[in-house]
Amino acid sequence: MADVTFTVDGKQLTAPKGTLLIEACRKAGIEIPAFCYYPGLSLQGACRMCVVRVEKMPKLQTACTTPVADGMVVTTESPEIAQARKATIELLLGNHPLDCPVCDAGGECELQDMTFKYGAHQSQFVEIKNHREEQQWSPVVYFDRPRCILCYRCVRVCGEGMDVWALGIQNRGSGAVIAPNKQDHLECEECGMCIDICPVGALTSGTYRYKTRPWEMSHVSTVCTHCADGCKTTLGVRRADDGMEIVRGDNRDKSGFNNDFLCIKGRYAFDFASREDRITQPLLKQPDGQFKPATWDEALDFAGKQLREIRDTRGGKSIGVIGSTRITNEEAYLLQKFARTVLGTNNIDHHRTADYPSFLAALKAKGQKEASIRDFADAKAILVLGSDPTEQHPLLAWQIRNNVRNNQARLYAANHQDIKLRRQATGFLKIQQENYGALIAFLAGNEKTFEGNANAAGFREALRKEESIVIAFGSEYRGRDIEALIAFGAGFPNVKFACLGDYANSRGASDMGLLPDLLPGYVPVTGAGSFMQEYGAALPQTAGMDMVQMFDAAGRGELAALYVASADPVKRFGVDPAALKNTFLIVQDMFLTETAKLADVILPAANLYEKAGTATNTYGDLQLVKKAGDKAGVRSDFDLIVRLAGHMGHDIKSLVPFGKGLLADFGQSRGTQSGEADRHAVWLTAHQLELKASPFDPFAIFDEIQRLVPAYDLPRLDLMAGNDEHLKSDLVQIQTGATRRDLVLPSNDTLFTSGTLGEYSQMLHSVMESRKQSPAETAAD
Amino acid sequence: MAAENTTIFSPQLAARFDRLVTLYPVKRSALVPMLLYAQDEIGYISDAVVAEVAQRIGITELDVRNVVSYYSLMRTKPVGKYHVQVCTNISCMLRGGNELLHHCSQRLGIGHKQTTPDGLFSLEEVECIGACSWAPAVQVNYDYHENLTPESMDKVLDQYRAKASK
Ligand code: SF4
Ligand code: SF4
Ligand code: SF4
Ligand code: FES
Ligand code: FES
Numbered sequence: 042m043a044d045v046t047f048t049v050d051g052k053q054l055t056a057p058k059g060t061l062l063i064e065a066c067r068k069a070g071i072e073i074p075a076f077c078y079y080p081g082l083s084l085q086g087a088c089r090m091c092v093v094r095v096e097k098m099p100k101l102q103t104a105c106t107t108p109v110a111d112g113m114v115v116t117t118e119s120p121e122i123a124q125a126r127k128a129t130i131e132l133l134l135g136n137h138p139l140d141c142p143v144c145d146a147g148g149e150c151e152l153q154d155m156t157f158k159y160g161a162h163q164s165q166f167v168e169i170k171n172h173r174e175e176q177q178w179s180p181v182v183y184f185d186r187p188r189c190i191l192c193y194r195c196v197r198v199c200g201e202g203m204d205v206w207a208l209g210i211q212n213r214g215s216g217a218v219i220a221p222n223k224q225d226h227l228e229c230e231e232c233g234m235c236i237d238i239c240p241v242g243a244l245t246s247g248t249y250r251y252k253t254r255p256w257e258m259s260h261v262s263t264v265c266t267h268c269a270d271g272c273k274t275t276l277g278v279r280r281a282d283d284g285m286e287i288v289r290g291d292n293r294d295k296s297g298f299n300n301d302f303l304c305i306k307g308r309y310a311f312d313f314a315s316r317e318d319r320i321t322q323p324l325l326k327q328p329d330g331q332f333k334p335a336t337w338d339e340a341l342d343f344a345g346k347q348l349r350e351i352r353d354t355r356g357g358k359s360i361g362v363i364g365s366t367r368i369t370n371e372e373a374y375l376l377q378k379f380a381r382t383v384l385g386t387n388n389i390d391h392h393r394t395a396d397y398p399s400f401l402a403a404l405k406a407k408g409q410k411e412a413s414i415r416d417f418a419d420a421k422a423i424l425v426l427g428s429d430p431t432e433q434h435p436l437l438a439w440q441i442r443n444n445v446r447n448n449q450a451r452l453y454a455a456n457h458q459d460i461k462l463r464r465q466a467t468g469f470l471k472i473q474q475e476n477y478g479a480l481i482a483f484l485a486g487n488e489k490t491f492e493g494n495a496n497a498a499g500f501r502e503a504l505r506k507e508e509s510i511v512i513a514f515g516s517e518y519r520g521r522d523i524e525a526l527i528a529f530g531a532g533f534p535n536v537k538f539a540c541l542g543d544y545a546n547s548r549g550a551s552d553m554g555l556l557p558d559l560l561p562g563y564v565p566v567t568g569a570g571s572f573m574q575e576y577g578a579a580l581p582q583t584a585g586m587d588m589v590q591m592f593d594a595a596g597r598g599e600l601a602a603l604y605v606a607s608a609d610p611v612k613r614f615g616v617d618p619a620a621l622k623n624t625f626l627i628v629q630d631m632f633l634t635e636t637a638k639l640a641d642v643i644l645p646a647a648n649l650y651e652k653a654g655t656a657t658n659t660y661g662d663l664q665l666v667k668k669a670g671d672k673a674g675v676r677s678d679f680d681l682i683v684r685l686a687g688h689m690g691h692d693i694k695s696l697v698p699f700g701k702g703l704l705a706d707f708g709q710s711r712g713t714q715s716g717e718a719d720r721h722a723v724w725l726t727a728h729q730l731e732l733k734a735s736p737f738d739p740f741a742i743f744d745e746i747q748r749l750v751p752a753y754d755l756p757r758l759d760l761m762a763g764n765d766e767h768l769k770s771d772l773v774q775i776q777t778g779a780t781r782r783d784l785v786l787p788s789n790d791t792l793f794t795s796g797t798l799g800e801y802s803q804m805l806h807s808v809m810e811s812r813k814q815s816p817a818e819t820a821a822d
Numbered sequence: 823m824a825a826e827n828t829t830i831f832s833p834q835l836a837a838r839f840d841r842l843v844t845l846y847p848v849k850r851s852a853l854v855p856m857l858l859y860a861q862d863e864i865g866y867i868s869d870a871v872v873a874e875v876a877q878r879i880g881i882t883e884l885d886v887r888n889v890v891s892y893y894s895l896m897r898t899k900p901v902g903k904y905h906v907q908v909c910t911n912i913s914c915m916l917r918g919g920n921e922l923l924h925h926c927s928q929r930l931g932i933g934h935k936q937t938t939p940d941g942l943f944s945l946e947e948v949e950c951i952g953a954c955s956w957a958p959a960v961q962v963n964y965d966y967h968e969n970l971t972p973e974s975m976d977k978v979l980d981q982y983r984a985k986a987s988k
Contacts, residue, residue, distance in 0.1 A: 206882055206884070206885075207884070208884075209882075209884040209885065209887065209888040210888055211887060211888055211891035211892075212891045212892065213891075213892045220884065220887065220888070220891075221884075222882060222883070222884040224887070
């Protein structure tokens with residue numbers, strides 16, 4: 042739109058026509074206070090904090106509802122304005138409890154800040170304050186009514202942003218009060234958006250409420266460990282007896298592609314980390330079947346010796362390795378390197394939730410582009426095939442909803458269920474579960490009709506008129522269906538694709554070669570040339586066993602050893618425990634999972650919040666993972682792999698090329714609070730190694746990944762600064778795809794489940810228990 | 823949409839509602855009239871009324887409650903057979919409205935927003951009911967009684983009591 046020119050506080054500014062004065066000022070660095078205004082939500086004009094003087098207008102104007110106009114002359118600070126704002130605050134404080142010393146928001150409260158600035162420290166009111174007890178509305182949401190300043194941000198973000206509409210306003214005037222949808226409690230998505238958006242401490246969370254003061258925490262921004270959308274999250278950590286405890290998750294700094302969005306899992310489901318029953322000592326299984334704590338040296342010596350002996354006597358082919366979808370890229374990479382170079386086996390796999398190899402091969406074959414999660418925020422049109430984003434990809438659903446609401450994007454969706462996102466859809470096609478493949482043939486015009494559905498033709502016609510579109514598809518599509526889908530999509534003049542997997546680093550696990558037939562970057566094991574050169578070692582050249590084959594082999598007594606890093610395949614794949622009775626099993630994990638129970642050696646592992654590295658979301662956005670929490674007695678998977686190799690007698694310098702180049706980690710990626718630096722120092726000195734670049738440095742491995750996997754060769758500086766980088770997936774050199782066995786097993790997680798981690802989150806459990814299953818209510822017209 | 827056999831309203835009212843939702847460009851414009859008619863028939867806005875109205879209009883029950891709680895003329899508890907609404911707004915106040923309210927309270931033995939044990943009368947102090955010229959005024963259900971004194975008020979109450987016992 043055309044620009045207009047206007048003057049604010051004597052400065053000449055320009056902004057596109059229609060821009061709100063408050064936004065134009067903020068862009069120019071002029072801060073206008075606001076309680077009710079919130080970018081991206083509808084305008085409320087309720088609080089009068091944003092008043093400014095506009096020349097030729099009789100009264101003070103609200104900057105949050107006034108669009109800029111040519112020649113407008115505005116004053117944003119003057120005695121008159123300060124007086125008006127002060128009066129507003131005085132009224133707000135009229136019935137405010139002023140319990141700031143115990144309020145969760147104390148120190149981070151917009152009302153405090155404004156009172157500090159405008160100084161309404163005296164009150165003309167003598168009336169007794171109206172007190173109401175705090176109410177618990179759900180396991181997540183608590184409401185302290187007297188603190189509420191009626192800005193309605195919570196009501197709007199829940200309705201407009203989340204499309205849940207669970208909060209309302211009852212009564213009127215000074216008696217007005219925020220009310221939950223079920224009269225005395227809430228039934229909602231428990232995202233906590235309302236809590237974080239509340240400018241004061243009226244809405245508080247079951248997780249953080251009365252737990253600490255904001256200034257007692259350190260804040261670390263890292264990546265959510267739950268679904269594959271990879272939201273950036275800021276974790277508030279506090280010193281505890283046994284390390285650093287995570288007490289809060291939010292993204293109030295709006296950094297990252299998720300802006301201030303997090304779902305319940307990112308915001309509250311970090312409680313697994315501080316559970317009492319975490320494994321914090323290595324455990325060895327005794328002949329009587331009981332686990333006995335052991336020292337690190339005992340456990341690693343034993344595990345290392347056994348592995349070495351099995352390798353030397355029965356060969357690498359008799360050993361299997363199972364990796365995780367929630368470890369860093371560096372760990373996944375290192376695990377496959379360990380398997381292939383130290384153990385000498387290609388028997389390596391992970392729980393696959395999407396067929397990324399077929400996807401990337403199809404993209405490559407058709408010369409098509411992959412979509413970043415950012416693309417969904419401003420795409421003109423979006424097609425979602427399969428999946429239920431609201432449940433499985435909450436951030437994707439948020440991006441789509443906002444794009445539809447704020448930019449009038451057109452959403453098309455086809456699904457076998459009535460997914461909630463259909464409310465935003467321009468076109469929705471309900472299909473049979475087995476017809477996802479047939480749907481593509483129909484959309485591509487190869488079929489005249491589809492399921493005898495009269496609406497299908499209209500859907501196709503509208504869809505095919507789009508010129509610029511982003512297509513996301515769920516695990517309903519694999520192999521040849523993906524090939525067909527990409528071929529169909531390639532017909533749009535401007536198109537990008539996204540393949541939806543399930544876990545935080547599902548994509549990384551696949552990209553980093555936790556696959557029996559593919560090396561990092563999807564290089565086939567048969568063509569490992571560049572890898573052998575880099576590693577200076579021979580690699581096994583025939584494809585190994587996949588997950589299913591490994592357990593079959595174990596059942597036949599042909600798998601002598603299995604090394605499982607932070608995964609629970611026994612539970613996820615329903616493996617018969619008896620199958621593993623003749624297999625030497627090493628498991629590293631946080632908890633005594635079904636798999637860990639069968640182990641001979643258990644090594645206590647750290648989770649994604651307790652380590653540094655990088656992770657890739659399902660859209661190919663690479664982000665930095667930083668260490669936030671810490672638990673005495675546990676080690677990162679990276680650390681454990683290196684140590685295990687060391688105890689097998691392997692030269693760890695050939696595993697982690699540390700000390701090469703200038704990009705080493707000097708401790709900065711680990712956070713100040715970890716105490717890990719000391720542990721390193723002791724270990725390093727004992728091994729006569731240099732202190733400045735350690736074998737536990739994930740960035741030594743990241744260097745190697747960048748050398749060997751062209752798609753990951755991205756600008757490092759931006760990444761280190763906390764920005765996301767989109768993979769150069771067009772550089773993936775993959776040929777095979779559709780003909781591989783995909784072995785995809787969708788997690789079928791909902792908003793309140795999260796694979797193994799979810800089982801250990803008390804918060805997710807209590808939400809599910811408190812919920813009487815009721816169908817989602819519809820929005821108002 | 824609410825089939826007649828599942829509605830909590832009389833067939834006449836249900837039919838009226840069926841039509842009401844078709845009259846406005848957006849359905850929710852029918853909300854306030856619907857609630858008032860429902861209150862007249864059921865006596866108050868019960869949970870069942872909220873549920874059915876929400877369903878008929880296609881909005882959430884929360885939305886309905888937001889509106890109900892906004893208007894003081896909508897009530898969520900039953901009232902007496904005769905709902906005595908005494909105005910104490912400015913004109914009536916100047917002409918003895920407060921005394922009238924006090925008198926009613928004494929006579930009926932109930933206070934503001936209370937109901938007599940026999941369910942016959944309930945009392946409410948209200949704002950201007952638009953009968954200022956004949957203040958002080960009282961509204962009983964939909965009937966007006968004007969230029970009242972404590973004595974004439976007694977007669978009004980007796981009238982209703984007699985009507986009830988017929
Ligand atoms: S937690 Fe989320 S869904 Fe629930 S009321 Fe708050 S904003 Fe709405
Ligand atoms: S609860 Fe918080 S966000 Fe909601 S209206 Fe009150 S002050 Fe605003
Ligand atoms: S949407 Fe996914 S990545 Fe984002 S907070 Fe939720 S679980 Fe975490
Ligand atoms: S921010 Fe403008 S009125 Fe509240
Ligand atoms: S003031 Fe009583 S009717 Fe108007």
